[in-house]
Amino acid sequence: MTDTATTTDSRPRWLTTTGLRALFRERPIIPLIGLLAVLVVVSELIRPGIVNLNWGGVMVRAAVPLAILAGCQTMTMLTGGIDLSVGAVASMSGFVVATLVGGPGLATGILVALAVAAIVGLISGIGVGIFRVHPLIMTLGMSLVVLGFANVWQIQMVQTGSGVPDQFRDLGAGIFLGFVPRSLLLFLPLAILIILGLNRTGYGRLLYAIGDNPIASRLSGARSWQVLIVLYVISAVLAGVAGFLYSGLTNVASVTLADTAVLPSVAAAVIGGTSIMGGRGGYGGTMIGALILTVISSILSSLGYPEAVRQILFGALIIFVAAAYTRVTET
């Protein structure tokens, strides 16, 4: 029914329904930036004068760790999977460093935390890639395992725990040049690496291929189990890095610190246009998705709405955006 509109209408192509749908489908990042702009305007209307460079810096600073976790979801979702262990892994890594920094030192702490994260990812990857366990079950199970061990570690280390290292506080919460969050120094290279990795490397292409059609990718010679193992290791290590930022940002080291970020990270990826069925999406949209969620939280808290309303709105937003994507990509 919309086909006739494109042929008879003299308006620019993007103004027609089909054009808009195509725009939404091909470049979801543009409507997302529009949504973000609307939210920024709403923030300004609610509290005139609040929107300035400092405010922007604070928003970006809060969004960065979430964006990293959402990157884990984006990559695993591209293959049709999901990584629900990111919360447990991130909390664990921040906590491990905080307990080790007093004794063996910061570098050892970081190495140990990332090594443990990599082992967790390796096990998840073996489960998903070789044993074909559903990623949801596998990563949920692994998060139980990680949480349990982290708790045991907590009991062991309760006397020697020495708090979040200054370097993390600086990296996670520091701001330089007046408004630029220091965490961008870590995040920007990471984001560029992820985007280039997904778009410009054979490995990235394999992730899309496996998610799009696992059988076709196997028949064309892709060893999906190797790809998946590497993927879950990358995802867990990224989650570990996000854990450093979380502990720095909040100045808290706890074994459940990042648990509440798991579902928002999935939400950010879904809002950013990555399909949970695999094969479609990218990291650009995810980053905007993380910013959108952060700005919404800030709007709601400046309106004085309780946590409950924030949760309800988050949920409604996920369904709405996911439904919109399903509509435009099906036709």
Next chain:
Amino acid sequence: MIRRHGWTLGLVGILLVLLVVTRIIQPTYGAAGVQGLAVSVLPLAFAAVAQAIAVIARGIDLSVGSMMALTSVISASLMEDRSEGFAVLVVIGVLLIGCVLGAVNGSLIVVTRVPDIVVTLAMLFVWAGCALLVLGTPGGGSAEWLRSLTGGSILNAWIPKAALLLLVIVAAIWIPIRRSRLGLSLYAIGSDPLAAYRSGVSVARTKIFAYTLTGLFSAFAGLTLTATTGIGTPVPGPYTLLSVAAVVLGGVSLAGGRGGVFGPIVAVVILSLLRTDMTFLNVNTNLATVAQGLILVGVVMVGSLLQLRKREP
């Protein structure tokens, strides 16, 4: 018969062995222990039944825990300081609310055509938020008769009321449904939605029905949570996660269309008894969490290995 119920029978065997082992580890474990076990597994057992129905219909409901929290706080806040008779109305009302919550989940899945897992993940936020709006902090109360319905034993010290209640409710609702056309459609859309559609099953309506049942059993789980603890807690417990684990252990295929609701119930009892045993053996409770995660992952791995071997002989 044995082939069809092989998994469940195997689980019952494991459970019996575990009970004997428990008795050996802790010679004082007796009727009181069994009663405590029955009471403590009641909410999770209902949650597992709820999850099993969603999974049989080729779905998954990540909002089970939140629906339990919501129904639990609604019942606890309405029953506080009210008459025993009023509580009967509350129970009926809360069960209806459970059906509505489930129907909303199912309708959203059908209407938006977004995968079940995304929709229920989002509804997890929504229902948990609603629960917090109803009751900001743990509180409320439970009617006396509801509490006495789950505690204690009946006929014989070895038959806990809680176990009987669970079996009667699940059997009374599930067995008639399973034997009806609707039950058949439920399994049909689970094993092959396209084939079910072509043979005249309304996939959309059956799916909404399945989620409504999931909501109903989540409401039962929430009510028993209020009844056994005496209060309502707005923050969802780990029930969603454990219900998925129990469903998988209970022999329901995550691919849909296979399994029943009694296997998951036995699995819940086994998981809980394992935890009890580890406490008796002075194992750190955190290591017990690790063990639960490993059992979950291990069983699924073995299960999928068996399937892989069957498919590629």
